[in-house]
Amino acid sequence: MPNILIFCAxxxxxxxGMGGTIAKYVKEKKKIIKVVFTPGEKSHPHFQEKVVKKTRYKETDKASRFMGIKETKNLGLKDSKLRSEIDRPFVKKRVKELIMLYRPEKIYCPTKTDNHPTKDHQAVNQTVLEVVDSLRKHYPVYAYEVWNIFNEQLPHTYIDIxxxxxxxxxxIKMFKSQWIYMFSLYMPAFIRAIYYGRKNNCKYAERFYKLR
Structure with a gap:
């Protein structure tokens, strides 16, 4: 069973960024492994961080089961501070260990131009690419879009979803605690899928940048 390794902030x-592609891969009997850098404890500043963490972990587990994601790995880094967190020695070591363990057919991560306010998504992109570039074996790496506004001048591919x-x-709707944020991304994601579908001669598609 081919492994697909997905890194997300x-x-x-x-x-x-790639919910449709994940569903397609699961149907194709590919094993999905999801690596989450931070639980996002600062997404609700009026609640205790430990309460937000617990809620988001439970929500993620439920959503992963729904999608057929086989494994979810939580690195537990501080939300909104990944720029500094990724410099901790164990972070890149752990990312490397996961890549070496699963030897994925493809690796996915956010884009370097993702416009997330905290720049956490860009930090994940940087970390994944630095680790991949340090390995002897070549792993195909693709970037998915979340808070993207502008196109990147990079090779790209479309997947029919x-x-x-x-x-x-x-x-998307299963992440109920994040509905304010998800609602702001829901329609853009839907419109993008239609637009990319037209580019790909199908009804809906997702676009991925080829990084490696």
């Missing part, structure tokens, strides 16, 4: 990022769009939207 927060547990809902890949739902927006026509039969999986409803699953993607249902997956």
């Amino acid at each position: 927060h547990s809902d990022d890949e739902a927006i 026509t039969g999986f769009m409803k699953t993607k939207l249902d997956y």
Whole structure:
């Protein structure tokens, strides 16, 4: 069974960026492993961080089971501070260990131009690429879009998700604690899927940048 390794800053990022592709891969019997850098404890500043963490962990587990994601690895780094957190020695070591353990067919991460306010998504992109570039074996790396505004001048590919769009939207809705944020991304993700579908001669598609 081929492994697909997905790195994300927060547990809902890949739902927006590649939820349809995940559903398609699961149907193709590929094993999905999701690596979450931070639980996103600062997403609700009026609640205790430990309460937010617990809620988001439970939410993520439920959503992963719904999608057929086989494993979710939580690195537990501080939310909104990944720029400094990734310099801690164990972070890149852990990312390397996971890549070496699963030897994925493909690796996915956010783009370097992702416009997330805290720049956490950019930090994940940087970390993953630095680790991949340090390895002897070549691993294909693709970037998915979340808070993206501008196009990147990079090779890209489209994946037809026509039969999986409803699953993607249902997956997004499962992150109920983040609904304010997810609602702001819901329609752009839907519109992008239509636009990319037209580019790819299908109804709905997701776009990925080829990084390595």
